[in-house]
Amino acid sequence: MNKPHLELTGVDMAFDTPKGQFLALDNVNLKIRKGEFVSLIGHSGCGKSTVLNIVAGLLQATRGGCVLDGHEVNTPGPERAVVFQHHALMPWLTVYENVELAVNQVFRKTMSKKEKRDWILHNLTLVNMQHAIDKRPGEISGGMAQRVGIARALSMKPSVLLMDEPFGALDALTRAHLQDALMAIQQDLNSTVIMITHDVDEAVLLSDRIVMMTNGPAASVGEELHVDLPRPRNRVALADDPTYVHCRQAVLSFLYEKQTFPGKSEPASTATEASTDSNAEVEAHTPATVPTDREVNDQPQQRAIA
Numbered sequence: 001m002n003k004p005h006l007e008l009t010g011v012d013m014a015f016d017t018p019k020g021q022f023l024a025l026d027n028v029n030l031k032i033r034k035g036e037f038v039s040l041i042g043h044s045g046c047g048k049s050t051v052l053n054i055v056a057g058l059l060q061a062t063r064g065g066c067v068l069d070g071h072e073v074n075t076p077g078p079e080r081a082v083v084f085q086h087h088a089l090m091p092w093l094t095v096y097e098n099v100e101l102a103v104n105q106v107f108r109k110t111m112s113k114k115e116k117r118d119w120i121l122h123n124l125t126l127v128n129m130q131h132a133i134d135k136r137p138g139e140i141s142g143g144m145a146q147r148v149g150i151a152r153a154l155s156m157k158p159s160v161l162l163m164d165e166p167f168g169a170l171d172a173l174t175r176a177h178l179q180d181a182l183m184a185i186q187q188d189l190n191s192t193v194i195m196i197t198h199d200v201d202e203a204v205l206l207s208d209r210i211v212m213m214t215n216g217p218a219a220s221v222g223e224e225l226h227v228d229l230p231r232p233r234n235r236v237a238l239a240d241d242p243t244y245v246h247c248r249q250a251v252l253s254f255l256y257e258k259q260t261f262p263g264k265s266e267p268a269s270t271a272t273e274a275s276t277d278s279n280a281e282v283e284a285h286t287p288a289t290v291p292t293d294r295e296v297n298d299q300p301q302q303r304a305i306a
């Protein structure tokens with residue numbers, strides 16, 4: 001790889017807890033090139049959000065750090081826009097004003113009033129929300145609000161788009177629509193994207209590379225998988241594509257065979273039974289989504305190390 005656009009080097013993250021220090025991340029290393037779409041996947045509580053928050057500048061690594069275009073990341077900045085699972089729009093502002101807030105933050109001095117208005121409308125059009133500019137978040141659906149959140153992030157012309165399960169709370173159809181929209185926008189703008197997902201199909205469909213994290217505590221990068229599928233990608237055509245099926249199986253195998261399911265001492269028995277060359281058998285025994293925090297409630301997430 002040429003000089004990386006974004007680089008995490010030797011990142012450790014220890015949290016202070018009442019029981020002592022908790023080592024969430026241990027020596028995470030990641031190099032990402034400009035325009036690359038990288039998904040982070042791993043079992044609940046392994047540290048995906050912690051990695052994203054370090055890149056966002058919301059958390060400071062205990063050791064090591066993050067460098068973007070040669071500059072160390074220490075604080076949040078508009079060149080790194082974050083889209084959370086829940087849209088986090090200002091409820092008292094209209095759809096238009098929510099995006100305007102972000103645009104003013106970045107382009108107050110460099111764009112005229114008309115340029116700003118055109119730019120706001122352009123971004124809302126990208127996510128097909130131009131028809132609802134005068135509505136408030138309470139008057140639109142969750143999927144629409146999430147689209148506004150994405151428009152707001154894009155309107156800042158971020159160098160890096162950080163997405164923490166951006167489609168996790170949406171119904172399947174809205175999710176598919178937004179995934180397609182995101183692929184088109186990302187290709188158009190050549191933005192770098194780091195996305196956390198629990199959905200194996202989403203990861204394979206959208207990513208250039210899937211970074212699979214080991215279980216915590218002291219989580220790290222376990223394996224990386226390059227998704228060599230040409231773009232633009234079509235979800236229907238890909239379903240039977242051998243590369244797609246191979247990637248999907250590789251991620252499922254990592255999650256359910258190589259990584260012990262958190263709280264269990266052995267790899268999930270269903271996955272062990274499915275350890276065969278047959279894609280169909282692996283798929284028959286393993287879910288295509290990783291359980292989230294809410295779904296994994298049978299085991300403590302934290303272990304003190306001191």
Ligand SMILES: Nc1ncnc2c1ncn2[C@@H]1O[C@H](COP(=O)(O)OP(=O)(O)OP(=O)(O)O)[C@@H](O)[C@H]1O
Binds near residue numbers: 046
């Ligand atoms: N501020 C904090 N103080 C103490 N422990 C923390 C803190 N933030 C995160 N952790 C712990 O660090 C570990 C990693 O958390 P993180 O939220 O990054 O996981 P995740 O992979 O994003 O989880 P999920 O997929 O369930 O959202 C977890 O064990 C979590 O409990």
